[in-house]
Amino acid sequence: xxxxxxxxxxxxxxxxxxxxxxxxxxxxxxxxxxxxxxxxxxxxxxxxxxxxxxxxxxxxxxxxxxxxxxxxxxxxxxxxxxxxxxxxxxxxxxxxxxxxxxxxxxxxxxxxxxxxxxxxxxxxxxxxxxxxxxxxxxxxxxxxxxxxxxxxxxxxxxxxxxxxxxxxxxxxxxxxxxxxxxxxxxxxxxxxxxxxxxxxxxxxxxxxxxxxxxxxxxxxxxxxxxxxxxxxxxxxxxxxxxxxxxxxxxxxxxxxxxxxxxxxxxxxxxxxxxxxxxxxxxxxxxxxxxxxxxxxxxxxxxxxxxxxxxxxxxxxxxxxxxxxxxxxxxxxxxxxxx
Amino acid sequence: xxxxxxxxxxxxxxxxxxxxxxxxxxxxxxxxxxxxxxxxxxxxxxxxxxxxxxxxxxxxxxxxxxxxxxxxxxxxxxxxxxxxxxxxxxxxxxxxxxxxxxxxxxxxxxxxxxxxxxxxxxxxxxxxxxxxxxxxxxxxxxxxxxxxxxxxxxxxxxxxxxxxxxxxxxxxxxxxxxxxxxxxxxxxxxxxxxxxxxxxxxxxxxxxxxxxxxxxxxxxxxxxxxxxxxxxxxxxxxxxxxxxxxxxxxxxxxxxxxxxxxxxxxxxxxxxxxxxxxxxxxxxxxxxxxxxxxxxxxxxxxxxxxxxxxxxxxxxxxxxxxxxxxxxxxxxxxxxxxxxxx
Numbered sequence: 204x205x206x207x208x209x210x211x212x213x214x215x216x217x218x219x220x221x222x223x224x225x226x227x228x229x230x231x232x233x234x235x236x237x238x239x240x241x242x243x244x245x246x247x248x249x250x251x252x253x254x255x256x257x258x259x260x261x262x263x264x265x266x267x268x269x270x271x272x273x274x275x276x277x278x279x280x281x282x283x284x285x286x287x288x289x290x291x292x293x294x295x296x297x298x299x300x301x302x303x304x305x306x307x308x309x310x311x312x313x314x315x316x317x318x319x320x321x322x323x324x325x326x327x328x329x330x331x332x333x334x335x336x337x338x339x340x341x342x343x344x345x346x347x348x349x350x351x352x353x354x355x356x357x358x359x360x361x362x363x364x365x366x367x368x369x370x371x372x373x374x375x376x377x378x379x380x381x382x383x384x385x386x387x388x389x390x391x392x393x394x395x396x397x398x399x400x401x402x403x404x405x406x407x408x409x410x411x412x413x414x415x416x417x418x419x420x421x422x423x424x425x426x427x428x429x430x431x432x433x434x435x436x437x438x439x440x441x442x443x444x445x446x447x448x449x450x451x452x453x454x455x456x457x458x459x460x461x462x463x464x465x466x467x468x469x470x471x472x473x474x475x476x477x478x479x480x481x482x483x484x485x486x487x488x489x490x491x492x493x494x495x496x497x498x499x500x501x502x503x504x505x506x507x508x509x510x511x512x513x514x515x516x517x518x519x520x521x522x523x524x525x526x527x528x529x530x531x532x533x534x535x536x537x538x539x540x541x
Numbered sequence: 542x543x544x545x546x547x548x549x550x551x552x553x554x555x556x557x558x559x560x561x562x563x564x565x566x567x568x569x570x571x572x573x574x575x576x577x578x579x580x581x582x583x584x585x586x587x588x589x590x591x592x593x594x595x596x597x598x599x600x601x602x603x604x605x606x607x608x609x610x611x612x613x614x615x616x617x618x619x620x621x622x623x624x625x626x627x628x629x630x631x632x633x634x635x636x637x638x639x640x641x642x643x644x645x646x647x648x649x650x651x652x653x654x655x656x657x658x659x660x661x662x663x664x665x666x667x668x669x670x671x672x673x674x675x676x677x678x679x680x681x682x683x684x685x686x687x688x689x690x691x692x693x694x695x696x697x698x699x700x701x702x703x704x705x706x707x708x709x710x711x712x713x714x715x716x717x718x719x720x721x722x723x724x725x726x727x728x729x730x731x732x733x734x735x736x737x738x739x740x741x742x743x744x745x746x747x748x749x750x751x752x753x754x755x756x757x758x759x760x761x762x763x764x765x766x767x768x769x770x771x772x773x774x775x776x777x778x779x780x781x782x783x784x785x786x787x788x789x790x791x792x793x794x795x796x797x798x799x800x801x802x803x804x805x806x807x808x809x810x811x812x813x814x815x816x817x818x819x820x821x822x823x824x825x826x827x828x829x830x831x832x833x834x835x836x837x838x839x840x841x842x843x844x845x846x847x848x849x850x851x852x853x854x855x856x857x858x859x860x861x862x863x864x865x866x867x868x869x870x871x872x873x874x875x876x877x878x879x880x881x882x883x
Contacts, residue, residue, distance in 0.1 A: 289803075340862045343626075344810040347803055348858035355851030362848065466628070466683055479677045511698070514691025518684040525676050 233476010234488035236528050240474075241495045244502055251505040262385035264498060266377045269387040270295070270449035272493040274464045275471035276394060276486035277441030282472055284434040285414040285481025286342040290331055291442045291468055293353025294324050295461030298446030300357045303366030303456025313371040320443035327353060328439020329432065336431035350465075357458040366456035372447075373454035387448060394444075395487050402485075410434050415482030470517075471496055474524040569822045572813030576828030579864075580835055587839050594839065601721055605713070607834035608727045609789075609801060610808055613782045614826040615734045616775030617805040622751045623771050624818025625678030629667060629686035630779045630805055632693070633660050634798025637783020639693050642703035642793045649708035657780045663689055664776025668769030682772075694795060701793040709788025734823040747771055752819030808833055811861045832861065 249255040274291050281288040298320040307316050327349065334345040367373075378386050401407050409430035412420035421427050449460060475492030477484025499520060503513050587594035613630055620627040640656035647655075663685060670681040693701075715722050738744040749757035750764045758764045782801065787793045806816075812829035814821025836857050840850050 334859065338863065340859070341810055341816045343816050344807060344862055345859055347807060348855045348862070351855030351858065352852050353855075355848045355853075355855060357848075358851055359846065359848030362846070466687070469679065470683060473677070473680045479679055509695065511695035512691055514687040515695070518686075518688035518691065521680060521684040521687070522670065522676060525680055526674060529675065 232488075233484055233528060234491060236531060237475050237488050237491045237495060237524070240524065241491055241498065244495060244498050248498065248502045248505060251502070255505075258379060258383055258385075262377075262379050262388070264494070264501065265385040265388035265391070266452050268494040268497040269391055270445045270452060271464065271467055271471060271497060272391050272490040273394065273441050273445035273448060274468040275475070275489040275493040276398075277438040277445065278468045279472045279475070279477050279484060279486045279489040280410065280434050280438045280441065281342075282469075282477055282479060283414045283481060283484060284410045284431055285417070286335060286431070286434070287346065288328075288331060288435065288438055289343065289346045289465055290327060290350040290353060290439070291445075292461035292465045293350035293357070294327050294439060294442035295446040295449060295464055296357040296458055297327075297353045297360075297461075298323060298443050299450050299453075299460040300361040300366070300456040300458055302368050302372070302447065302450040304361055306367060306369035306372075308369045309371055310375075312369055313375065316369070316372065317444075317447055320447040321440045322443070324439040324441070324443025324446070325436045326439070328436040328442075331439065332432035332435030335435065336428040354458070354461075357461075361456050361458050364455065364457040368450045368454045368456070372451045376448065376451035387451075390448070391490055394441075395490060398486050406430065406433055411482050413481075467496060468493070470521055474521060474528075476528050569813060569820070569825065573822060573825045573828055575864075576812060576825060576832055579861075580828065580832050583832070583835050583839065587835075590839065591842060594842075599838075601724055603831065603835050603838060604727050605721055605723045606838065607831045608723055608730075609782050609785060610804060610830035610834060611727060611827050612730060612778050612785065613801045613805040614808040614812070614830050615730070615823060616778035618809045618812070618814060618821060618823055618826045619738075619747055619771045620678070620682075620775045621806075621809050621814055621816060622747050622818055622821055623768055624751050624754075625671060625682075625768075625772075626806070626816075627667075627682045627772070627775045627779075628679065628802065629663070629682040629689060629776070631798035631802035632686040632690040633663060633776050633779035634783040634786065634801055635693050635793070635795055636660055636663065636689050637780030638787040638793030638797050639697060639701045639783075639795075640780070641706055641709065641784045642701060642787050643697075645703045645706050649706035652706040653708060653784055656784055657777050660780025660783070661773045661777040664773040664779075665769055667776065668772030671772060672765040672768040690795075697795065699795070701795065703792075705787040705791050705793075706784070709784050710791060711788075713785055713788040731824065731827045734827075738823045743767075743770075748819060804833060807858050811858070829861075833857075 245255070252260075254260050274295060278288055278291055301319070301323070302316055307313065331342075331346050331349055334340045334349070335342045338345075376386050376390070380386055380389065409420065409425045409427075410433075412423070412425050413427050413430050413434075417427055420430075445464070446461070450456070453460070471493035472484070472489040473479070473492070474495065475484065475488030475490070477489055496517065499517060500513055503516055504510065508516065584595045584600070593599060613634070617627050617630060637656050637660050640659050641652050644652040644655055646652075667678075667682050667685045670676045670685075671678045674681075711722065712726060713723050717725060738747070746757070746762045746767045749760065749762050750767050754764045757767075779798070779801075783793070783798065786797050790797070808829035809821065809826050810816055810829070811832065812821065812825030812827070814825065837854070840853050843850070845853075
C-alpha cells in the first residue's frame with residue numbers, strides 16, 4: 204500500500220460518508236461484520252442450548268467478555284497509532300492483585316478503586332508512551348520490558364493467587380439492572396459511546412492520521428509525539444479498567460491473571476477489523492470481537508467439542524475471519540476506485 | 542577501533558555498506574561488538590557477587606542454557622528480517638518436543654528428522670498464509686500457534702509420554718575433549734547462521750524482501766517463495782529447540798516452549814535488528830541471547846524474591862534497548878569518522 208492510498212484511508216476513516224456508497228461502506232466496516240458474526244454465532248448457540256436466550260446466560264456472557272473487551276479496546280488504540288503494546292498483561296495483573304490485596308468496601312470504595320486502576324494504568328501507559336514516542340524505542344520490545352516489570356511488581360504485592368475483592372465490586376458489577384440489563388454490558392456500551400464522542404476530537408483524528416502515515420501527519424501539523432503518548436496513556440487506562448472488571452468477575456487476585464490476555468486481546472482486535480498496519484479500525488469492533496471469542500468457547504462447549512480442541516477452532520476461525528474481512532475490504536475498495 | 546592502523550576501517554566499511562545497499566553494516570558491527578562487550582563486562586562484574594561466576598564452567602553453563610534461545614532466535618530473527626513476527630514459536634517448540642518423544646521408539650535417525658519435518662510443515666502453512674493469502678504475520682502465526690498447541694494438547698490428553706531420542710540426549714548431555722558437546726554445537730550453529738545470512742544468496746534475498754519486498758520482486762527475487770521458506774525455517778529451528786529441550790530434560794512437557802516466545806523476540810531486538818525488518822544480523826541475536834541468559838543466571842543467584850527478579854529482567858530489556866539504540870551508533874560512527882587522518 205503506498206502513501207497516497209494510506210492517506211486516503213486516513214481521510215476515509217475520519218470522514219467515511221463522503222466516498223463510499225452506503226451498502227459497501229457498511230459491509231466494509233469491521234464492527235458491522237463482526238457484529239453479524241456475533242449474532243450468527245449467538246443463533247447457533249441458542250439452537251444448541253435453549254437456555255442461551257435467558258437473561259442469566261446473556262449476563263454471564265457479558266461478564267466473561269467485559270475484561271477482554273476492554274483490554275482489546277486498549278490494544279486497539281495503540282494499534283491505530285501504528286504501535287504494539289504488550290504491557291496489557293502486566294497492567295491487568297497489577298491492578299487485579301492491588302484490588303485483591305487492598306479491597307475497599309462500599310460504593311465509594313469501589314469508585315476509588317476504579318479511579319486508582321485507571322490512574323495506575325494511565326501512568327504505566329505514559330511510561331510506554333515516553334519510551335516509544337520520545338526515546339524512540341521499538342514499541343514491541345520496550346512494552347515487553349514494561350510488561351515484565353509490571354508482572355514482577357504484581358508478584359511482589361501478591362506472590363500466589365489469593366485475596367478477595369470487595370463485595371460491592373464483585374457482586375454489584377456482575378449484577379443485572381432492571382431485570383434485563385447486565386451491568387457489565389452497560390459498562391461496555393458506555394465505553395463504546397465515549398469512544399464515539401472521542402472520535403470527534405482532534406486527538407482521535409491525530410491518532411488515525413499518525414497510524415496511517417506518520418510523515419504526512421507531521422507535515423499537516425499533527426503533533427506526532429504527543430499524539431502517540433496520548434494513545435499509550437489512553438490504552439493504559441483501558442487496561443486498568445480491564446483489570447478492574449476482571450477482579451469483579453473472579454473476585455480474587457492472581458499475579459498471573461493478565462497473561463492470557465496478550466494474544467486474545469490482539470486476536471479480538473484483528474477479527475474486529477482493525478488493521479495492524481495502523482490507521483484503520485476502531486475499538487467497537489475489537490470489543491465485539493472479544494465478545495465473539497468468548498462466545499465461541501461457549502458454543503464449542505455446547506456443541507460437545509472437547510475443551511482440548513477449543514484452541515484449534517479458535518485459530519481456524521481467527522484465520523477465516525481475517526480472510527473474510529479482507530475480502531470484503533477488497534470488494535469495497537474496488538467499488539471506491541470506480 | 543581507534544588505533545592508528547584502523548583509521549581506514551570505518552571508511553571502507555561505509556563504502557561497502559553503500560555498495561550492498563544495506564545501509565547498516567557499520568552499525569550492525571558496532572552493535573554486535575557492543576553486546577559481546579556488555580556480556581564480558583557482566584561476567585567480570587559478576588565475579589564480585591560470587592567467585593563461581595566468570596569461571597570456565599559458568600561460561601559453559603551459560604552457553605548451554607543460551608543454546609535454546611540462540612536456535613529459537615535464529616528463526617525468529619529471519620522472520621523479523623522479512624518484516625514479520627513469529628508468535629507460533631512457543632507452540633512449535635512444544636510440537637517438536639512432543640513429536641520427537643512420541644516417535645522416540647523409532648530411533649534418533651527417524652524421530653528427529655521427522656519431528657523437524659512436521660514442524661517445518663506447520664511453518665510452511667504459516668508462510669503460505671502470510672505470503673499468498675496476505676494475512677498479517679502477527680495474526681497468522683498467532684492462530685497457527687493456538688492451533689498447534691491445541692492439537693498437541695488434544696493428542697497427548699495433557700501429558701506427553703515417551704523419552705527423548707538418544708541423539709538429543711547425547712547432544713545436550715555429553716562431553717567431547719573436555720567441553721560439553723552442546724558448546725561445540727552452539728558455536729557451529731552461530732557460524733552456520735551467520736554464513737547463511739551473510740554469505741549465501743538466500744540470506745541476501747531474505748534481507749532484500751525485508752527492506753523492500755516490491756523492489757526485491759522487481760529485481761527477480763521470488764518474494765512469496767522466500768517468505769514461505771523463512772517461516773518454514775523458523776518453525777524447523779523452533780522444532781529443533783523442542784528436540785534439544787527434550788534431550789536436556791529427557792522428556793517433553795506441554796509448557797516447555799512458553800518462556801521462549803517473548804525472550805526470542807527480545808534477543809533479536811536487543812541484538813540490534815529492526816522489528817520493521819530489513820536490518821539485523823544473526824551474530825547480534827546470538828549476543829542478545831547470551832546477554833539475556835547471562836543476566837538470567839546472575840539474577841537467579843542473587844537470592845531475591847521472584848517478584849524482584851522479574852522486575853530486574855524487565856528493566857534489563859528496557860535498559861539494553863536504551864543503550865543499544867540507533868542514535869548511539871550514529872554518534873559512535875560520527876566520532877570515529879571525525880578522527881584525524883581522514
